Amino acid sequence: METIIKKVQTKGDLKRFIRFNYEMYKDNPYSVPDLYEDMLSTFSAKGNPAFEFCEADYFLAYQEGKIVGRVAAIINHKANKKWGKKAVRFGWIDFIDDPNVSRKLMETVETWGHERGMETLEGPLGFTDMDAEGMLIEGFDQISTMATIYNYPYYPRHMEALGLEKEVDWVEFKLQVPKEVPEVYMRVADTVKRRYGLRIRKLKSVREIRKTGIGYAIFNLINEAYEPLFGYSEMTRAQIDKYIKTYLQVLDLEMVTLIEKEDSGELVAVGISMGSMSTALQKAHGKLFPFGWWHLLKALKWKHAPQLDLLLIAVKPELQGKGVNSLLFADLLPIYIRKGYKWGESNPELEINDKVQAQWKFLDGRTHKRRRCYKKVIG
Secondary structure, three states, X not given: OOOEEEEOOOXXXXXXXXXXXXXXXXXXXXXXXXXXXXXXXXXXXXXXXXXXXXXXXXXXXXXXXXXXXXXXXXXXXXXXXXXXXXXXXXXXXXXXXXXXXXXXXXXXXXXXXXXXXXXXXXXOOOOOOOOOOOEEEEOOOOOOOOOOOOOOOHHHHHHXXXXXXXXXXXXXXXXXXXXXXXXXXHXXXXXXXXXXXXXXXXXXXXXXXXXXXXXXXXXXXXXXXXXXXXXXXXXXXXHHHHHHHHOHHHOOHHHEEEEEXXXXXXXXEEEEEEEOOHHHHHHHOXXXXXXHHHHHHHHHHOOOOOEEEEEEEEEOHHHOOXXXXXXXXXHHHHHHHHHOOOEEEXXXXXXXXXXXXXXXXXXXXXXXXXXXXXXXXXX
């Protein structure tokens, strides 16, 4: 059957691009849909500040007039400059189990990138590291999180058949919330606190975030801590403004912990977590209206899921590997226990990032998902 690729050119095309994923996974118990409004903003140059340094086009695959696949072609010029690459990224890729469809989609991205002087293909990646990235290769029977990609098991087989190879892997952990805080965390936290002159700070309100500028300090710290990680490009002020407006204001601030230097108030570490929104997003079917908002609000305010998402931990580079994470856990674990959470899920962590993975060793947990960024030389 002939496969035809068409570039997304109208708002109607973009809507179909977004909705194709919902249709592909509407009966899948493990896939968590993105919010439709968020996706519209992400793919719009007006709504996404990453277009200051990125360019992108989106493509749909058709067979007999029916959509059978989609892919985004992206160039992050800032990341390419930083890492000395000429790479075109593919992202938001979905396709039926037909080799002709996946081949046509990937050939389209290769050609698009080659026409713009790119020499390598890599992905799945988004515009920046703040977007979902990596193709799931293990853990197909585990429910996804709101910050990660779910895909069917045949996806990686198609990538390998097309000659793509592993560039990096990320792993994710499922961790039991203990009945009481492990003594080792309390002991190390107390030592680290005294040795480095640190204190815990808790945020009290959204107004405090706006008034004090602490939101900028948090994202500047993330930039500094994540700077050496694969593919990372520093968030701009415009991106930070959007993340503060969109995300910080919906967090349960009890589950956000900051660590500062006592003498100067300098922010040196942050841990951000929240109750899982996965089930609520599934019930909302990716839509806020007419009733999706109710499921999300209920999960945020009144009846949270038994699991929580460990969204991120960032520690100032000179304090990494020195036990500062224990100070974060010593504060956060009692809150998780009091709120009744049973387990937590980490966000994807590079498999070679031993410092990050070492922080889980005193918790009962296991690696339950693995995802991959593929690469290929083009030209």
